[in-house]
Amino acid sequence: MTQYHVPYDSIRFAFEQVMDIPASYSPDLDMEFVSAVWGEAGRFAEEQLAPLNQSGDEQGCQWQDTEVATPAGFKAAYQQFVDNGWPALAQPENLGGQALPMSLQFSIYEMLVSANLAWTLYPTITWGAITTLKTHGTESQKADYLPELVSGRWQGTMCLTEAHCGSDLGLLKTKALANDDGSYSLSGSKIFISSGEHDMVDNVVHITLARIEGAPEGVRGISLFLVPKFLPDEQGKFTQRNSVACGSIEHKMGIHGNATCVINFDDAKGFLIGEPNRGLANMFTFINESRVDVCLQAQGQIEKSYQNALAYAKERLQMKASPRFDDRRAADPIIAHPEIRRLLLTQQAFSEASRMMAYELAAKVDRLHDGGNVAENAQAELAFLTPIAKGFITEVAMEATSHGVQVLGGHGFIQEYGMEQLYRDVRITAIYEGTTAIQGIDLISRKIIADQQVQLNHFIEQIEQNCERAMNLDNQHLNQSARRIAESVRDWQRLNAVCLPQFSADPAEVNAAASEYLMYCGYIVAAHYLLRAACKAELYSGSDYSPEFLQQKTSLLTFYVARILPRIAALAASIESGNQTIADYHLHDITNSNGVNDDKSNSIAYS
Known part of the structure; x- marks a missing residue:
């Protein structure tokens, strides 16, 4: 059975230091209050939801005569959730809400989906319904339905x-x-x-x-x-x-x-x-909010898989490491082996980068309520980042949870340890609210070409400024990583110069490249956020975080830039090969004259 412990330091660092969310409110969002809210939400996630995750998976839902019974314990946990006012956290006061920022609600959402994704889908699907009715409903509909939906x-x-x-x-x-x-x-x-x-x-x-x-x-x-x-x-x-x-x-x-x-x-x-x-058009109010939610659904499964794989790797003894971890034992814990550390570091890098990407989206949703140019800019940036974040995070979540299974080996493959459940559960996130290819087509066609590359260039400029700041810090590892990321941005611009005209001229080229182009962007965007975190850790002078925690930000960035970011070279080569390498193949007729499948139905032939 998997365990879940809220990573309070990681959540707070991303929320307060990297995203600087508290300072963006007037008056500033009080971190003592935020920490108290996190503490209560964390206890609920750890003590009430996490123990129901595996039992809920094994029992499942039961349908009879149009009615559905949820797994044992789900209903009681939901009632406690409602009684404690959690559904109304970020809703307006006139609807019975507490008018707290969406970004705070999002950080709590991470805890809930990490503890129990299946359960959390029940209350949180309602958020999009509320936003849709608030935006497009009649006054009568709002009066009749919103208070009950907000309350849960x-x-x-x-x-x-x-x-x-x-x-x-x-x-x-x-x-x-x-x-x-x-x-x-x-x-x-x-x-x-x-x-x-x-x-x-x-x-x-x-x-x-x-x-x-x-x-x-x-x-x-x-x-x-x-x-x-x-x-x-x-x-x-x-x-x-x-x-x-x-x-x-x-x-x-x-x-x-x-x-x-x-x-x-x-x-x-x-x-x-x-x-x-x-x-x-009106339903996209619901769909777009749900796409943001799905980012954390995927990130939560990465985090939980990483936590359990790490705990197992520290205890499981297998073979002798080089150098030895403890030569008094017949075997070393598997975390001493470089391959296992590679898998764990990949999980950790994806979890931390995904958390920051998702929090960025939530912070921009909050800015939509400010009105004027602030809201307009936030909407444009949100529209550009959402398909990248949704597609990238859900894809790497499948890789990361697979790594979790791999760390445990045979124990990861059986139900008892719960790692295979995380792998199964997260698979839907790359399908929900538009597949990765659909996100990629949206990114290329609507958010880059139709936008005349305005937001693309704006975001590239942010990455370049981030790299420049890092290269001015007195840290050789940060300097090297920043230079590598800056090089990747220049490669991105060269790829755009070659491919965007082709994309504009032929929709088939967009379709053929969509998923790979999205992932190309995602790897660079993830590097950008890991660099931001490492820079904040380097400049941090307080006492809330241990030196080891802060140093880890730079070490994780170094690993990511060296071992994961180079994937963009292979993606670029595939993207530049174009649709012709796909179009040159054709399907044989799949039926004969009698309408029955013939032997050719299983073949694809080169034209």
């Missing part, structure tokens, strides 16, 4: 996917017919709905995409609806059962403790959110 007594969901269309939402078939009372009747089926039905809340509010009768085909004819499980009766109490139900739950690779549902709408009463045929 109700939950929101995101209903997009249908069996015949995944990311291509223009193909959706769920219909909406207008009623005389201004409501709509929705009919259709949605699949892969996280937390779509369960026994922990009194009402589930489905934020649903559907097509109003007579609307245009494709994405331009999609509208957004609010479809509650329970409707208000004549007294205004939500006791009347709506004709929306869970048809089944998915049997899936991971996150077994979270109910992933098929939701059936059978003339279910729904209410239009925003203008007709503007549904997809």
